[in-house]
Each structure stands twice: as C-alpha cells, then as structure tokens.
Amino acid sequence: MSKALRPSDGAVWTDGIAAVHQHVAHGMITVRADLNTAPIKAAITSATGVAIPAKLSIETGADAALCWMSPDELLVLCDADQAGAVTKQLQEALAQHHALVANMSDARVIFSVSGAQARDVVSKLVPVDLSPDTFKPGMLRRTRLAQVAAGLWMPDDDTICVLCFRSVSEYAHTILKQAAQAGSSVFRR
Amino acid sequence: MLILNCPYCGVDADETELAPGGEAHIKRFGPGSSDDDFEEYLFMRENPKGVHFERWRHANGCGKWFHAARCTVTLEVFGTYPAQTFEPPAELSAAISAKRPGWTWRTFS
Structure with a gap:
C-alpha cells in the first residue's frame, strides 16, 4: 500500500461547532x-x-x-x-x-464529525433526516454529501462517521469544516 | 421534489440521490429484426400527459436500477418496482386504475 495522502494528516479540526477528523488508514x-x-x-x-x-x-x-x-x-x-x-x-x-x-482500502476515506451538534452539521449537507428519532447508532445510510456520494453511520450518539471516495476527500473535508464553522449553529444555543 | 422509494434498499430517496434513466420497458429486438424495430427502440418515446413509466437508478445509494410509475401532470408517484420485469406488477396497475380510470401506456392499461 502506497503512502496515503490525507488533507489533515490525521489531525482533528476543532475550530467550529463540531470536531472534524479524518481517520488514519x-x-x-x-x-x-x-x-x-x-x-x-x-x-x-x-x-x-x-x-x-x-x-x-x-x-x-x-x-x-x-x-x-x-x-x-x-x-x-x-x-x-x-x-x-x-x-x-x-x-x-x-x-x-x-x-x-x-x-479496497485505498479507495475510500472515513471522516468523523463529533460533538453535540454533529447531527446539525451533517444535516446541512445530506438529503436525509438525521433527527435522533429516525437516525440512530447502528444504522447505515448511503447518500449524497453535497456533490459527492457518501455513507453515514453513528458509532455513538454524538459522532457521525462519513465514508467517501479518496479522490473527493479534500472536497469532503472542506465542506464538512465549512458546515461546522464557528457561529453556524442551526438552533440558538 | 420527487421522492421515490427504492425497492431494493427501502429508502425514500429524493431526486438528488437518484439518476434518471429515461423511459421504462423499452424492448431491443434481436438479430433479424427490421429497421423499423430498431428505429422504434432507438428513437420512439412516449410523451404522455398522465401516467408514465420510467427507469431510475439509486446512484448515491445502493446503486440499483428500478422502475417507477408516476403522473406527469401532478407528479404523483403511484409506486416503484424492481427492474427485473417486463411489465408493472398487477397490484400497481390496479392502484393506478383506481386513481386514473381508463389509463393506457403503450401496451399496458
């Protein structure tokens, strides 16, 4: 396996309303x-x-x-x-x-979006109802993340894992960070 | 916004998750068929005002092709069904008849 390039090189981005983390391989x-x-x-x-x-x-x-x-x-x-x-x-x-x-280990990457507002952040990008009543840990949904195909699941109540192709990982990382930018809460907190 | 239920994964997928595949139940005639048959296969399409049958692919989901029956006037979706068939299931035809009495589409009614 060649050395995989990652936009954040495994670092966790925490400057917004939810943490965005690209998993290492x-x-x-x-x-x-x-x-x-x-x-x-x-x-x-x-x-x-x-x-x-x-x-x-x-x-x-x-x-x-x-x-x-x-x-x-x-x-x-x-x-x-x-x-x-x-x-x-x-x-x-x-x-x-x-x-x-x-x-297919080199084909895809996994991001995790975590924090109390993780559902709100990912909801901005997908045509899926991510409310706690309909999307629960253990479910998996393949859908569209803005302009690219993605898979979603929740390892726990405050974390959403996003699976997408490596070729669009930089795009996915950028839009996830944009959706989680500071001051962009969906509900008044 | 068109929302279709994918018969393979059961997800209510909205239009942005799907890829359109044009008209459903188009038959390609095999070796020895006439030029008219080939023309029919290539170019001749229905353009109905009312009941219509289409192919869709759950492109950003499970990736499967399926068929959908809907109304081109009201955008009402009558139902979806798997692609491995030459005609809509009987219960779907009956459901359409209940809502649009006397409908016809190609050889179906």
Whole structure:
C-alpha cells in the first residue's frame, strides 16, 4: 500500500461547532455476493467474526465491522495492517461460492464529525433526516454529501462517521469544516 | 421534489440521490429484426400527459436500477418496482386504475 495522502494528516479540526477528523488508514474490503444465501452468510461471519448486518445497518465486532452497502454488497472495516490477511480469509471462505472479495482500502476515506451538534452539521449537507428519532447508532445510510456520494453511520450518539471516495476527500473535508464553522449553529444555543 | 422509494434498499430517496434513466420497458429486438424495430427502440418515446413509466437508478445509494410509475401532470408517484420485469406488477396497475380510470401506456392499461 502506497503512502496515503490525507488533507489533515490525521489531525482533528476543532475550530467550529463540531470536531472534524479524518481517520488514519482503515482496512476496507468490498465483498459482493448474494447476502440472502445461508452458506455465504455463514462463510463471511466465520471469516470476520461479525454477524451479517440487516438492511441499512452496520454490525460491529471485536476486530471488524460489516457495513450493508446494497442487497449484494458488504464493506468490511478492519485495521489497516489486517486488511491483507482478512481479504485472504474471506477469499478462502468464499472460494466455493459466486462471490467477489477485493481489498479496497485505498479507495475510500472515513471522516468523523463529533460533538453535540454533529447531527446539525451533517444535516446541512445530506438529503436525509438525521433527527435522533429516525437516525440512530447502528444504522447505515448511503447518500449524497453535497456533490459527492457518501455513507453515514453513528458509532455513538454524538459522532457521525462519513465514508467517501479518496479522490473527493479534500472536497469532503472542506465542506464538512465549512458546515461546522464557528457561529453556524442551526438552533440558538 | 420527487421522492421515490427504492425497492431494493427501502429508502425514500429524493431526486438528488437518484439518476434518471429515461423511459421504462423499452424492448431491443434481436438479430433479424427490421429497421423499423430498431428505429422504434432507438428513437420512439412516449410523451404522455398522465401516467408514465420510467427507469431510475439509486446512484448515491445502493446503486440499483428500478422502475417507477408516476403522473406527469401532478407528479404523483403511484409506486416503484424492481427492474427485473417486463411489465408493472398487477397490484400497481390496479392502484393506478383506481386513481386514473381508463389509463393506457403503450401496451399496458
């Protein structure tokens, strides 16, 4: 894996109403297979140690997390240095099935927006209802972040993780910081 | 703003999350077909005032193509259904008939 360039080089931006942080490298593995087939589900679970997530959700385990991307696609999140080994395990587990496993760690980046106003900040950029009643930790939503495709989930009540392609990471970082700029609270505080 | 329910992931996606794919249920005729068939496939499109069938792709979501039935006059959406079909499901046709009695679109009614 070549040295990944990051706009903030892992630094946390805290000059606004929410902190914006670009994560250092994650292992990200794309799995495409029919997720309604029991043997395929069992093979993925045995290789990653994580249950298959329900539609529009993320399932987190001890060493990995599984993101539901579409009816036939999962994204496996793991440590960057484990990505090669996990890819190999998945490929071996799915060898007898019609499936594709690819190490896509360099394709995407993850940001986290955290703080009490994190929902308000991300809501400025996506056509999704992020109110606490409808968007809860454990859910995953692929959508549009201003002009680029993105995935959203919440590791906890005050943090929203944003997944987007590395080619647009500088743009995503800029608009997230702009949406979180000081004095831009949606509600009077 | 058009809001369509994606039949694959179940999300109520607004228009900005979707990519339009033009008219639905267009048939491409195979080898040995006539020039008229090819012209029909390439160029001939419906332009109805009322019930219309379209293809959409959940481009910024799950990425799947699906079909939608809507009204071009009121923008009312009658329903969406998966793309792996040659005609709208019977219950959708019935629902459209209840709201727009006597509707026709190409060979459907």
